Every structure is written in C-alpha cells, then in structure tokens.
Amino acid sequence: MSSDNQNELDQLLEQFNKQTSLIENLEKELNSLQVNNVSSNDPNEELVRKLTTENENLRNNINSLKTSIQQTKTNPSPSVMTQKSTSNLTFEERYHLITRNLQEIVGDEKLKTILKERDLKIYWGTATTGKPHIAYFVPMSKISDFLKAGCEVTILLADLHAFLDNMKAPWDLLNNRTEYYSRVIKAALKSIGVPIDKLKFVKGTEYQLNKEYTLDVYRLSSLMSEHDAKKAGAEVVKQSSNPLLSGLLYPGLQALDEEYLKCDAQFGGVDQRKIFMLAEEYLPKLGYEKRVHLMNPMVPGLTGNKMSSSEEDSKIDLLDTPAAIKKKISGAFCEPGNIDSNGVLSFCKHVLFPLSKDGRLVITRPEKWGGNIIYEKFEDLQEAFRKEELHPGDLKAGVIETLNQLLDPIRKEFDTPENKKLVEAAYPVVKKKK
CATH class of the missing domain: 1.10.287 (Helix Hairpins)
Structure with missing residues (x-):
C-alpha cells in the first residue's frame, strides 16, 4: 500500500x-x-x-x-x-486514464514512449477573462484522470493572454480576475474530489515578463507570419477586420508556454488545435522540442453553439443561483427525439456522467409519471430520449437537480463577504448610459 x-x-x-x-x-x-x-x-x-x-x-x-x-x-x-497507487498502475491503465474521452491526440507515439519511462508532465491553461462556466468541469474531470494516472499537472492562469485577447480583461482588473479564477477553479476541483495539493498553479505574468521569455517572443515574431498568427488564433482570439497586434501575439505566446512550463504535453479543447499546430511547427525552429497535444471535445452551449463566457444564454456560471439554472435549462433547446445539437444531452455526456460518483444519472420524476429513472450510461439515456421514452421536461428536471448538487459546494464557498467582494472587484457592474 x-x-x-x-x-x-x-x-x-x-x-x-x-x-x-x-x-x-x-x-x-x-x-x-x-x-x-x-x-x-x-x-x-x-x-x-x-x-x-x-x-x-x-x-x-x-x-x-x-x-x-x-x-x-x-x-x-x-x-x-483497493485503490491502486499510481506507482502500481500498469502502462495500459495509465494510458487509458490519460486518453479516455479525448477527441484527438497529436503525438501519441511520443506519449507512449514517455509513459513507459516516467510520469507525464501536462499543462492546461485558461485565460482569465469572463467568469468560468459549467463547461469547465469537462477539463476538470480530465485533470482528475491525469492525476490518477500519476501525471504532474500545471494549471496556467493566463492573465497576460487575457489582456492580449482584445483586452477582454482590462489591465486594472487583471489581478482581481486572476485571483477569482484561482479560487473558483480550486473550489470546482474540490467539489468533484480532485486533490488540489497535487496541482501546481502558475500565473502567466510570473514568467512571461522575464528577459528570456521576452527575447523568445521577438525571435518567434521574426519567424511567424501575420497569416499564420491570425489563422492559429481564429477559433480562440476575438477576430476583427482590423486585428490588434496583441491578438496576433497570443498564439505564439501560448506555444512558448510549453517550453517555459517544461511540460511534455499541453491539454485543451479541440478549438485550440490550430494553436497547437503552430507550436508543433515553430518551437523546433527555435531549437525546442515538439510537445504532445491532448484535445477535449467542445461542449455545446444551451443554444446548441459553442459554450462561451460572452454568450450569457449559452452557459451556466459556476455561481449561478438555483433559480437562474432552472430558467436557463428550462429555456434550452431540447426537441423531443432530437439528439443532435442538443445542449442538455451534451451536458449529460460530457459533464454529468463523467463526474457521477457511481457512473449513473438519476432522472427524478413524480410517482404519477412513473417515478425516478436511473441510467447506467449515457448511451442508454440518449437512446431513451431518441425513442421519446424520456420527455424533455423530465430530462431537464433531472439535469437541473444534478447540476445544483454539483454547484452547491462552490456557491457555499463563495457565500462569504471576502469572496463576494472579490467577485464585485473582478467583474464590476458597468452602469448603462442613459
């Protein structure tokens, strides 16, 4: 033991x-x-x-x-x-934990080679812009897998990236937003049983303003074209017909982070793929090695499109009240029998089932409508919905109840004067001009 x-x-x-x-x-x-x-x-x-x-x-x-x-x-x-320590896990078991539920892996052979020799070093970064939403539980569940597999995991709170992305995080709000992200992500990880003492949290500005990093930014900009920079950030950085230079720098900095965080692999959503490919192309030109890239599928928002912090109706904030959650889920597109572009079903697949302690999802119903239903796996739930054996109203009610159970510990942690003050400072209410 x-x-x-x-x-x-x-x-x-x-x-x-x-x-x-x-x-x-x-x-x-x-x-x-x-x-x-x-x-x-x-x-x-x-x-x-x-x-x-x-x-x-x-x-x-x-x-x-x-x-x-x-x-x-x-x-x-x-x-x-009976829980195996990571040192007792086989290569196959560690590989399965690291790769399950991913949409794509670039550098799979390198991943296997490293795993046969030692534990993998992975970093996941998030730009500290809008408030983290429920889809953050998707990378959280994978971070849990990485830790179970014995990986060394670094979470990058990318404050400088947040400023460069069309100034989504104004410089005067940067410290407060980064602190908010740190606290809310830790609360989310604790709510699903992830040991945060095994994680390393790093702020981007802790090393991205250093002389060596800055020189590498200049070296990279002497190699990378405007076209490549704009293409790489197309799905991540806010686009415009007359882009700011800051947005063009963003993808290159994310590539350099792989070297300066000394990781073997970078983990992110599949929307990051073009930035990952930019890193694969340009890091070797600077004399640095290619990294492995692990990509999660993107979770559709409640409107059926990508879940986004900037699209209020598409996402559920980690601090949303039960009333707000009920309103958003109740208004989500969920046509009977339609399993395509269904944000509620996607929630179940990518968030609720992976985070369920027993791997099941309970749909609560009044006895007069047949009582509760327990689904052992997502495929059973999806098939029941496709056959219209499960009504959209019942599905939504079950999701609302389960989400509230998931978010209750986070809401309680932020129900303190100190954390309330932090939220107000990080996201001040802007008064509309009359």
Whole structure:
C-alpha cells in the first residue's frame, strides 16, 4: 500500500474511533434514562414504559451502528484499500486514464514512449477573462484522470493572454480576475474530489515578463507570419477586420508556454488545435522540442453553439443561483427525439456522467409519471430520449437537480463577504448610459 493510501486509512480509522467514543457516551446517557421496577400504581406508568421502549430501540440502533463501524475497521472501504497507487498502475491503465474521452491526440507515439519511462508532465491553461462556466468541469474531470494516472499537472492562469485577447480583461482588473479564477477553479476541483495539493498553479505574468521569455517572443515574431498568427488564433482570439497586434501575439505566446512550463504535453479543447499546430511547427525552429497535444471535445452551449463566457444564454456560471439554472435549462433547446445539437444531452455526456460518483444519472420524476429513472450510461439515456421514452421536461428536471448538487459546494464557498467582494472587484457592474 502507498503512503498516501496508508495516511488516508489512518485518518478514516481515527474518525471511526471518535464516532465509537461518542456512541459510548450516548450509551451512558441512555442507561441513566433506563427506568426499572416501575410501580403499577404510578400514574405515569404508560409514559415511562413508552420511554423505556423507545430507549431500547435506540440502543438496538446503536449496537447495529457499532457493529457496522467495527466491520469497516477490519474491512475498510474499497476506495481506501483497493485503490491502486499510481506507482502500481500498469502502462495500459495509465494510458487509458490519460486518453479516455479525448477527441484527438497529436503525438501519441511520443506519449507512449514517455509513459513507459516516467510520469507525464501536462499543462492546461485558461485565460482569465469572463467568469468560468459549467463547461469547465469537462477539463476538470480530465485533470482528475491525469492525476490518477500519476501525471504532474500545471494549471496556467493566463492573465497576460487575457489582456492580449482584445483586452477582454482590462489591465486594472487583471489581478482581481486572476485571483477569482484561482479560487473558483480550486473550489470546482474540490467539489468533484480532485486533490488540489497535487496541482501546481502558475500565473502567466510570473514568467512571461522575464528577459528570456521576452527575447523568445521577438525571435518567434521574426519567424511567424501575420497569416499564420491570425489563422492559429481564429477559433480562440476575438477576430476583427482590423486585428490588434496583441491578438496576433497570443498564439505564439501560448506555444512558448510549453517550453517555459517544461511540460511534455499541453491539454485543451479541440478549438485550440490550430494553436497547437503552430507550436508543433515553430518551437523546433527555435531549437525546442515538439510537445504532445491532448484535445477535449467542445461542449455545446444551451443554444446548441459553442459554450462561451460572452454568450450569457449559452452557459451556466459556476455561481449561478438555483433559480437562474432552472430558467436557463428550462429555456434550452431540447426537441423531443432530437439528439443532435442538443445542449442538455451534451451536458449529460460530457459533464454529468463523467463526474457521477457511481457512473449513473438519476432522472427524478413524480410517482404519477412513473417515478425516478436511473441510467447506467449515457448511451442508454440518449437512446431513451431518441425513442421519446424520456420527455424533455423530465430530462431537464433531472439535469437541473444534478447540476445544483454539483454547484452547491462552490456557491457555499463563495457565500462569504471576502469572496463576494472579490467577485464585485473582478467583474464590476458597468452602469448603462442613459
């Protein structure tokens, strides 16, 4: 057993011992309430007998609980005892964890070669612009896979990139937005059980303003054409007929990040593909090696298009209220039997099923409509919807309930004066001119 698993087991047993101690104290109090030799002439006889019976039932429940705790002590949960440490995972198991649910891998042979020799070093970056939304759980679930596979994972909070992308994050708001991203991403990771102590968080401006990095930006700009830069950022950087130079710099900087973060692989959405290919072409020209590129599928928004922070109706914010979630999901396109461009079904496939603790999704329904339905896998849910055995209203209701369970821990963490103040500072409300 690994030291991590042993520590986890020790902590669990310590909790069991505390629970046992509490139960013993409860038993002592229960004994003091036990009434014997009650006189038949006592006017409170019936009440006393009732109390004695209830105490005995409680005693039986306590004994059952003690037995359960003792059994768990001697035969701990499989999650503690049978979970393999990363050092015990086979090559095939690690490779499967890293690559499952990806849409594309560029550099697969290199990935396999590294995995046979050592753990993979991966970085995932996010520009700190609009508020992170529910689709962020898609990369979060993959980051969980990477960690389970023993990978060293760096999360880049790309603050400089956010400013360069048509100034989506104004310079005076940059620090507050980066801090917000840091806190909300950590809260999201914790809500799905990802150990953040095993992650490395880096701000772009911590190294992107250094002399060596800046010189490489100039070297790269002497090799890369305007056409290549614009093409690479077509699906990521905001486009215009008269683009700013800052937006043209963005793809090159993302390519350089691979070298300066000393990673083996960069992970991102398939919308990043052109930037990844730019890195493959130009890093070797600077004397740096090509990296592996791992790409997630893009999750359609509620309107059927790409989920975007700038398109309010297409996305669910990680801090949206239950009322806001209900309104957005209820208004989403979800035609009976239509499984194409269905944002609600996509949520289920890419977010809810992968993050389900037992791999299932429960659709709650009133008993008069047949009661709850449990789907063991997404394909079963999709097929039921295609055959119109599952009504859009029931699907939406199930998604709303599950999403609220997922987001509740994040909302609670941000329900503090300090975090509320941070949100207001990072995203100040702009008063509309009359």
